[in-house]
Amino acid sequence: MWALPLKGWGPILALYKLGGTSTWQASLTSCESPSLMWGLKEGWYDGGSIAFAVLLVIIVTAVSDYRQSLQFQNLNQEKQNIQLEVMRGGRRVKISIFDIVVGDVVPLKIGDQVPADxxxxxxxxxxxDESSMTGESKIVSHLYLLLLYILSKPCYSYTWHLLQVHKDKKAPFLMSGCKVADGVGAMLVTSVGINTEWGLLMASISDDTGEETPLQVRLNGVATFIGIVGLSVAVSVLGVLLIRYFTGYTKNPDGKSQFIRGKTSISDAVDGAIKIFTIAVTIVVVAVPEGLPLAVTLTLAYSMRKMMADKALATEDVQVRRLSACETMGSATTICSDKTGTLTLNQMTVVEAYVGRKKINPPDDSSQLAPGVCSLLLEGIAHNTTGNVFVPKDGGGIEVSGSPTEKAILHWAVKLGLNFDQVRSESAVLHVFPFNSEKKRGGVAVKVNDSEVHIHWKGAAELVLASCNGYLDSNGCLQSIEEDKDFFKAAIHDMAASSLRCVAIAYRLYDSDKVPVDVEQLAQWILPEDSLVLLAIVGxxxxxKKQNLLHSIHYCS
Structure with a gap:
């Protein structure tokens, strides 16, 4: 199992620690003990009220935080329940990260987090990118090795795969928690959960950082100032009164001195000093507004209950872990929301397609395409992808996996007649240029036969179009693109204006004699991206995600 062990909360005395020991509470507690010790006969209720206020603040804060922390553990565990794809039985299966086991084969692509060692x-x-583990912001450099690995699919059996290995470790090991900065690959899981490097690191880190909210910072600043002023005044008054008392200037209502050297007993002198000290303590108690921390705590607790009772928030399983979070949320001026998967379903569908100057309507009608164009198009889609198409042997529906863009294009290709496994088995991949956000395109070189090599490119429509000098029309005839470039730019602009994501698919022929033979040279080979032939532009x-999306956005604003 991937899951990490949960930390225990300790004995009930830990509630005091959860409640916190602010400057207010420290000041009040310091005055509480003398009031109780020297005020048992008279005025003990002053110390008792102070103690009650302090305990009430601590108990309300601690119990609320403790209850919400238990609920937050369940919510946090659900948040960590990441869905990922693994290879099992020759097919890609989407599972929870908690269900990943040793021996699973996990596909990796740019932006993925390595789920296990x-x-x-x-x-x-x-x-x-191993910065999360090593602290180094620099991407780890690699060298290339060849390893023999047997996969269950026939087209991958007994084939050599190009591996990149860390120079410093001399072994192709990947650590959980690291990010894939570039390229694609597949890893064999060797350890999960607490047995990974990331798991050991997370198990040693406390969840609570103890960071103070802006309100707490301001209250502590005011408390410190009041405490310093009150303590200074109290010490000054204490010194003056003690001097007056022991010098005989302090008199009773009848005019007699309360302290006479050599005549006043020790017990009477101690009682007089205690009364003077009580006056100084009273000054400190009066200076500290003991009702303020109680009011703040009760206000935050009320805000938390109101948030929990809010129907709009309750439907989204909102949990408040800390009382201070209510104050932080109240200070928010701007709400930022992730679009993919939050405002949308994280799913895409091909709704427009241009092959040559012809708009295919409907876009999945293969009868409107020449066989040669359709064959090249399906070949490029099948090889130049990080997705996968699985056809169950029992005759069930096909399963398409990958990113939303890849799934949309693969679904479109399947409707055009793509047989994923057959197309990939008819040619061999020579080199891959993975898609990245800088070039906004990805390419692959495939060997079709002994003398012919096809280089397929797919990416941002305007960038791929700029590299094309020709296009294939729907009849399969090669045409010059110079005169029709404005037409394709207008088509891309119209699709973008309709909020469609535009992707162009192109290819070019390449002489097999120019392909590097040496393994290291092949790894460093830069795929030609000029003189391309445009095959299709899809939108x-x-x-x-939701029907009431506009209402939700308006409600938040």
Whole structure:
């Protein structure tokens, strides 16, 4: 199991620690004990009221924090329940990160977090950001090794895979918690949960950082100032009164001195000093507004209950872990929301497609395409992807996996007649240029036969279009793109204006004699991205998540 062990809360005495020991509470507690000790006969209720206020603040804060922390543990565990894809039985299966086990094969791509410790078994240009583990912001440099790995699919059996290995470790090990900065690959899981490097690190870190909220900072600043002023005045008054008392200037109502050297007994002198000290303590108690921390705590507790009772928040399983979070949320001026998966379903669908100057309507009608164009198009989609298409043997529906963009294009290709496994088995991948956010495109070189190599590119429509000098029309004839470039730019602009994501698919022929033979040279080979032939431009629509989305956004604003 991937899950890390939960920390215990300790004995009930830990409630005092949970409640906190602010400057207010420290000041009041320091005055509480003398009031109780010297005021048992008269005025003990002053110390008792102070003690009651302090205990009430601590108990309300601690109990609320403790109860919400228990609920937050369940909510946090649900938040950590990340869904990922693994290879099991020759197919990609989406599972919870808590269900990953040793021996699973996990595909990796740019932006993914390594879910467990493992060994890299296949990859292209894979670079790992290990800053979360090592503290180094620099991407780890790699060298290339060849390892023999057997996969369950026939097209991968007994094939050599290019691996990138850390220079300093001389082994293809990946650590949990690291980010994939570039490239694609697949790793074999070797350890999960607390047995990973990330798990050991997280188990030794406390969840609570003790960071103070702005309100707490201001209250502590005021408390410190009042405490210093009150204590200074109290010490000054104490000194003056003690001097007056022991010098005989302090007199009773009848005019007699309260202290006469050599005549006043020790017990009477101690009682007089205690009364003077009580006056100084009273000054400190009066200076500190003991009702303020109680009012703040009760106000935050009321705010938390109101947030929990709010129907709009209750439907989203909102939990408040700390009382101070209510104050922090009350100070918020701007709400930022993630779009993908929050405002949208994180799903896309191809709704427009251009092949040559012809707009395919509907976009999945393969009868409107020449066989040659359709074959090249499906070949490029099948090889130049990080997704996968699985067809169950029992004749059930196909399963398409990958990113939302990849899934949308693969679904479109399947409707055009794509047989994923067959197309990939008919040609061999020579080199892959993984998609990255800088170039906004990805490419792959495949060997179709002994003398012919196809280089397929896919990416941002305007960038791929700029690298094309020709296009194939719907009849399969090669045409010059110079005269029709404005037409394609207008088509891309119209799709973008309709909030569609535009992707262009292109290819070019390449002489097999120019392909590097040496393994290291092949790894460093830069795929040609000029003189491309445009195959298609597709527009994908993002599916909206909720029907009342506009109302929700208006409500938040």
């Amino acid at each position: 493992g060994v890299l078994i296949a990859g292209h240009s894979l670079a790992i 994908m629509k993002v599916d909206i």
